Amino acid sequence: MAPPPAKMQEIHQFLSSALSQRGPSALPYDETTKSLIRQHLLNLISSYTSLDPKTATFTHNDGRSVILLQADGTIPMPFQGVNYNIPVVIWLLESYPHYPPCVYVNPTRDMIIKRPHTNVSPSGLVSLPYLQNWVYPSSNLVDLASHLSAAFSRDPPLYSQRRPPPQPSPSIGSGYSRPLNPYQTDGAAEVYKKNAINKIVEMVHGDLVLMRSAREVETEGLLSLQSGLKRREEEINNGLKEMVNEKETLEQQLQVIAMNTDVLGSWIRENQGKAKNLLVDLDVGDAFECSETLSKQMLECTALDLAIEDVVYSMDKSFRDGSLPFDQYLRNVRLLSREQFFHRATAEKVREIQMDAQVASIAARLHS
Structure with missing residues (x-):
């Protein structure tokens, strides 16, 4: 099912703003591939609504940190007739889409990575034949998500970590009272904390969307103005070049005319009195x-x-x-x-x- 139009519009604005940044805050992707990256993410979100595009800091093995695009969420995994959601993070590295993205399984606190696993390392890094045989430009994120779902269905990479059952506590005057769940109070506090955090995140996200929209409009206006100025600069330079060439041509023609005038004047002065002495039978x-x-x-x-x-x-x-x-x-x-x-x-x-x-x-x- 495709995401709601409002959400797709918000994702469009987010990707356009993130990929149009310039200067120190620009994402480290090649300018010629940014439109393809944007289309790949839009196609992925349209097919897998549980994934959301984000920007986050990625740390390479050599210690370098860089802000990259990622698709964060869950991938559906049908297993034994039941659909499960496997949390994953798909990082688009600097060389994407010429080279494959980096995929990690992102288990929650109640999940553990299966060891050993054919396609997932203990750190969560996913290795698939589709990633190893990545071919630009035919390979894309939608097909990658499909291969992830198929591979996880054959061999689930996560399983739930069971909590220890609560121990009964003795009560005075009777054998044992009703067992207490020590996680009940913690669970309510955790839910309240999550709700508060989600509320704050929604407010901040709304403010960021408004700021990005305003910045996007301002950026488009500045880019349009810059394009107009560059076009006028080219027209002025071309006109100036044509005027200089025309001036040089006129100067050369003026020199030729002056020389021809001088030659004709000299010839007239030398032969002005010879016309009277010409003979009728003069040889040409x-x-x-x-x-x-x-x-x-x-x-x-x-x-x-x-x-x-x-x-x-x-x-x-x-x-x-x-x-x-x-x-x-x-x-x-x-x-x-x-x-x-x-x-x-x-x-x-x-x-x-x-x-x-x-x-x-x-x-x-x-x-x-």
Whole structure:
């Protein structure tokens, strides 16, 4: 039978609050597995309503103490046609769910652990094949509880410790009076003490639930605000980066425009009076004269590159028409491509040198 909706809501709030803690009070579980841990515990409580999730201090064998989640309560054990409840504590260690939990039988004062037992040590530690063969992510707490119930049904780990029968006390004037139960008074006091403790625990638990609910709402608001701030920070950083890149691009374009303007201005000033002396039958090849060695080398490399491009185009057309053999076509294309590569590489180096010279010239004029 599933627990009441009010209790399930309370368990939901408790697990959400416990697993969302940050800082020194955070539980030592990996962030990527906290949602799976929460779902495992919810499934366990839905199937076994006698178990409750809690947080408590667990002490390792090396003496380290750490606050962990646990499922505390009882596991049903059918035995000889009667259902018994075996008190257990299921500890979710730091490595859960990649590694199995740690299960202890938690006997009350009137119970004793059976010795020897196949699956339970004298200290109460439970050892099952299901725990030894734990496989992530298929293994879970619901199946573990089912295996515990089945194993305990085959061999109950606890049995009741019988109290010694009360001894009759003699009375004056008659043989023996009605035997007194020395546990009756102690039992009433114990019940009163337990009721008082339970009342206090309920009050404290109610206050803690209210505090956790308020903290959970506050935490969700802060996390939402933090997420919004991080998103805006990323948008601002991206916008600033784009503006810096755009500024650098505009500066480079401005430098290129300034250089081209300077080159055109120089050419206009040098050739402004030459238009009147031009002849009608002027050869186009003599119209341009390189003023320096680099420009002449640039012109020659560019002319050779374009000429090789035309030759390769013509050879490709001849090969498609069938007038040029395939082996001759490949040999000539390889030779021409090699020569074209060197011409293009030389032209690129000359272009870089000319660009550096123009930048230096513009910088010198700006400083003068």
